[in-house]
Amino acid sequence: MCPRHPRHLPIFTHPGRSVSELGMFPELNNLLNTSPDRAEQGKLTLLCDSKTDGSFLVHHFLSFYLKANCKVCFVALLQSFSHYNTVGQKLGVNLTTARERGQLVILEGLKSSADIFFHPQEEPHPLRFLRETSAESLQPLYEFVREALKPVDSEDTTWRFPVLLVDDLSVLLSLGLGAVAVLDFAHYCRATVCSELQGNMVALVHDSEDAEDGENELLLNGLSHQSHLILQAEGLATGFCKDVHGQLKILWRKSTGRRDRSLIYQYKIQDKNVSFFAKGMSPAVL
Amino acid sequence: MLESLLAIGGLVLLRDSVEWEGRSLLKALVKKSALSGEQVHVLGCEVSEEEFREGFESDVNSRLIYHDLFRDPLNWSKTGEAHPGGPLGALRAMYRTDSCSITIAVDSLSWLLLHLPCTELCQTLHVLSHGNSYPGVNPPVGEVRVLGLLHEELHGQGPLGALSSLAQTETQWFSILPDFNLDLQEGPVESQQQPSSHVPLVDPTTHLTFNLHLSKKEREAKDNLTLPFQFSSEKQQALLRPGPGQSSSHIFYEPDVYDDLDQEDPDEDLDI
Numbered sequence: 076m077c078p079r080h081p082r083h084l085p086i087f088t089h090p091g092r093s094v095s096e097l098g099m100f101p102e103l104n105n106l107l108n109t110s111p112d113r114a115e116q117g118k119l120t121l122l123c124d125s126k127t128d129g130s131f132l133v134h135h136f137l138s139f140y141l142k143a144n145c146k147v148c149f150v151a152l153l154q155s156f157s158h159y160n161t162v163g164q165k166l167g168v169n170l171t172t173a174r175e176r177g178q179l180v181i182l183e184g185l186k187s188s189a190d191i192f193f194h195p196q197e198e199p200h201p202l203r204f205l206r207e208t209s210a211e212s213l214q215p216l217y218e219f220v221r222e223a224l225k226p227v228d229s230e231d232t233t234w235r236f237p238v239l240l241v242d243d244l245s246v247l248l249s250l251g252l253g254a255v256a257v258l259d260f261a262h263y264c265r266a267t268v269c270s271e272l273q274g275n276m277v278a279l280v281h282d283s284e285d286a287e288d289g290e291n292e293l294l295l296n297g298l299s300h301q302s303h304l305i306l307q308a309e310g311l312a313t314g315f316c317k318d319v320h321g322q323l324k325i326l327w328r329k330s331t332g333r334r335d336r337s338l339i340y341q342y343k344i345q346d347k348n349v350s351f352f353a354k355g356m357s358p359a360v361l
Numbered sequence: 362m363l364e365s366l367l368a369i370g371g372l373v374l375l376r377d378s379v380e381w382e383g384r385s386l387l388k389a390l391v392k393k394s395a396l397s398g399e400q401v402h403v404l405g406c407e408v409s410e411e412e413f414r415e416g417f418e419s420d421v422n423s424r425l426i427y428h429d430l431f432r433d434p435l436n437w438s439k440t441g442e443a444h445p446g447g448p449l450g451a452l453r454a455m456y457r458t459d460s461c462s463i464t465i466a467v468d469s470l471s472w473l474l475l476h477l478p479c480t481e482l483c484q485t486l487h488v489l490s491h492g493n494s495y496p497g498v499n500p501p502v503g504e505v506r507v508l509g510l511l512h513e514e515l516h517g518q519g520p521l522g523a524l525s526s527l528a529q530t531e532t533q534w535f536s537i538l539p540d541f542n543l544d545l546q547e548g549p550v551e552s553q554q555q556p557s558s559h560v561p562l563v564d565p566t567t568h569l570t571f572n573l574h575l576s577k578k579e580r581e582a583k584d585n586l587t588l589p590f591q592f593s594s595e596k597q598q599a600l601l602r603p604g605p606g607q608s609s610s611h612i613f614y615e616p617d618v619y620d621d622l623d624q625e626d627p628d629e630d631l632d633i
Contacts, residue, residue, distance in 0.1 A: 214437050255475050259435060266432050270409040296514040297475075299379040301407065328382060337380075 099139045099166055100131075100349045106325060106340060107304070111143035116236050116273045119265050121302040123295060125282035126310030127321045131344055133242045134159070136277045138166040141173055145274070146234035148223040150216070150241045152184030165347045178234065180223040184246070204252060213252065213260035221267050224274065237274035239264055244298070245281040245291060254293040261298055282307070303329050308342075318359035320344050323351065367393060367464075370504045371490045374470075374528040376513045376521075384408070387466055387510050392417060394464040394506070395424040401464045402455055406430040406448070406472035413468065428455070434476075448476050452485050462504040465489060469510040470524065479520045486527055589617055 104110050122132045130153070137159065140147050151159060159181075160170040173179035182201060191200050201219035204212075224237035247257050261278065268274045280298060283291045299305055307324040319341050326337040340351045352358070367390065375390075377383025395401050401424055405413055410427045417425065430444070430451050444451040452473065455465050467473065473482055490507045509528075513521060566573045575583065587593070593615070616622055 212435075212437075217437065258475070262434075263437060266409070270411070270432075293515060296379060296512070297471075300382070300471075300512050300515075305379075326380075328379075329384075 099142065100135050102351045103135055103349065104139070106323075106338065106351055111139055114139075114143050114145075114275070116275060117269045118275050118303040119269055119298075119301055120275065120277045120304045120306065121298050122277065122279040122306050122308070123282045124279070124308040126284060127308055129279060129281075129306075129308035130154075130242065131349055132306055132308060133240065133277075133279055134162045134166060135349075137170075137240055138163055138168040140238040140240070140275070140277075141168045141170075141178065144178075144235050145238045146177075146224060146236075147173075147179050147238045147240060148220055149179060149181045150184070150220070150239070151181055152246045153242050155185055156181060156183050182219060205250065212256050213247070214263075217260055217263045217267075220264055224268060224272060226272070237268055237272050239268045239274070239276045239278075241276075241278040243279035243281060244294060245279075245283075248290050248294060254290040254297070257294055258297045261301070265301060299328075303327070311341075318343060319357050322354070367397075367506065370506050372486055372507045372509060372524075372528040374509055374511055374524060376511050378512070378514060383510050383512075384468065387468060387508055388413070388416065390508055391425065391464065391466050392421050395421045399424070399462050399464050401425050401466060403427045403466045403468060404430060404452060404455060405468050406434060407469050430472075434472075448473055449481060449485065452482075452489075456489055462506070464506045464508060467507065467509045469512060471510070471512040471515050474511075474516055474520055474524075479523055483523050483527060486524075490527075 099111075109115065120136070122129055122136075124130075124132075137147065137149065141163075149159075156170065163170045170179060170181070174181060184202065187200070188202055188205055191202060191205055199215045199218075201216045203215045220239055224239065226237075244257055244261070247260075248254060261276075265276055268276050278298065280295050281291070282295055305324075305326040305328065307326070309322045309324065311319060311321060320343050322339060322341050324337060324339050339354060341354055341357060342349050342351045343357065373390070375383045375386055377386075391401050391403065403413060403425060405427055409431050410429055413427060414422050414425065428451060430448060433440070434448055436447075444454070446453065452467070470482075470486075486507060486509070490505055509524070511521075511524065
């Protein structure tokens with residue numbers, strides 16, 4: 076039974092046994108008309124959540140790209156490695172194994188931020204801005220990403236294409252950076268990962284309910300304009316419901332010549348799966 | 362319609378939103394300019410050169426000169442590829458004193474507005490489109506047109522207003538076909554390039570089964586009604602001009618119809 080959890084607390088789940096070979100959320104793949112073996116390249120996908128927890132989308136894309144045999148750089152600022160690993164196992168991927176064989180490079184924000192303050196650092200740390208009085212840019216973090224994803228000739232296995240996953244960008248605003256600095260970081264990552272290396276980038280931004288938060292609005296709108304695909308998870312306007320956890324709006328952008336397409340579905344998060352249905356068509360009410 | 366947009370020199374602002382992207386319109390205008398024999402310079406900040414050139418035929422692409430501010434605009438790679446003057450220098454370098462007509466497409470003004478002070482950007486745009494005020498610089502001989510893409514959600518009213526005052530164009534409803542030709546449709550004319558759909562204002566009281574409107578007599582009766590706890594003029598006068606011997610505070614109570622004032626002490630029968 077998957078409990079409803081507030082956004083900012085760590086999620087406590089029971090480690091379940093490894094589920095089906097499919098992994099990820101197959102219904103979401105159908106809605107997005109994609110699968111691990113025919114994923115598009117060179118795209119930026121923006122995940123955003125409002126009045127609900129959209130982290131199930133992060134877990135989906137993490138397991139999706141690991142299944143697709145891509146090299147993944149995961150900037151995990153919100154939760155610990157073991158949390159993502161636990162949820163990943165329910166979705167059929169083992170993050171520890173992926174990390175050991177070089178498929179997954181993970182930057183654990185929670186752990187490494189403590190390292191900055193309590194252990195001496197020789198080379199520049201990706202999260203160096205935490206120590207700086209006036210944090211101006213995320214260039215060290217970008218260098219970390221570029222280093223992690225650049226093609227290495229000596230590797231035995233060749234991965235399909237590189238993927239950058241960030242959970243999440245709003246945390247960087249809370250840590251004192253300006254929206255333009257975070258947008259610049261996203262710009263450089265997009266230029267390197269999507270354009271130069273023909274890989275994909277997925278980032279989560281929280282849509283704060285606070286209308287006064289201009290910086291978050293700027294970050295969200297700025298990234299929306301750069302994205303090819305936007306997935307917006309929203310809580311229901313009427314409040315909490317046991318059978319419908321929220322609504323997912325899918326917006327395809329930048330399809331040259333065609334009008335941008337959008338779909339809206341409602342969803343329910345279960346223990347190892349998320350089921351999607353058209354608005355008002357939840358099995359509980361039919 | 363494209364001809365009318367391109368006939369005016371100066372700054373043409375294309376304002377778009379997340380739901381209605383404007384890059385296709387920018388590319389349509391670029392294609393039209395290129396096909397009419399002009400040289401087109403593109404200052405690209407938001408998309409790569411390959412992505413911008415996508416969809417253009419070779420004759421358009423050959424007339425298109427792409428100035429790359431996308432790969433390394435802030436000189437983070439330190440390879441020396443970035444423009445020495447930064448984004449502002451790159452924008453100023455677009456100033457041309459050639460004799461032919463040129464079109465400068467800026468993709469996007471929003472990116473520049475986030476990284477440069479608004480005043481400097483406006484001044485540079487004005488010089489680019491009108492070609493004066495730089496001392497010692499010759500004005501351009503040919504006609505210069507600047508097309509700027511602007512994402513309107515990213516900026517406040519101040520910068521938007523400043524840029525709008527520099528521009529002078531009208532717009533019409535349109536749709537963009539896959540090969541970047543424009544298909545003109547009948548529709549309302551607005552003061553900015555704003556391809557957003559407008560919801561017509563609907564009066565919610567028109568189709569109700571009950572009456573929400575007041576007749577003249579009802580309205581008068583409503584206005585003349587004194588509310589039960591209204592501060593009446595008698596009370597007001599008494600408070601403003603306290604009479605002699607009224608130094609302590611008084612309670613002014615106006616009983617209404619339903620009050621039952623009983624002067625007896627209700628606790629009289631208590632044996633304390």
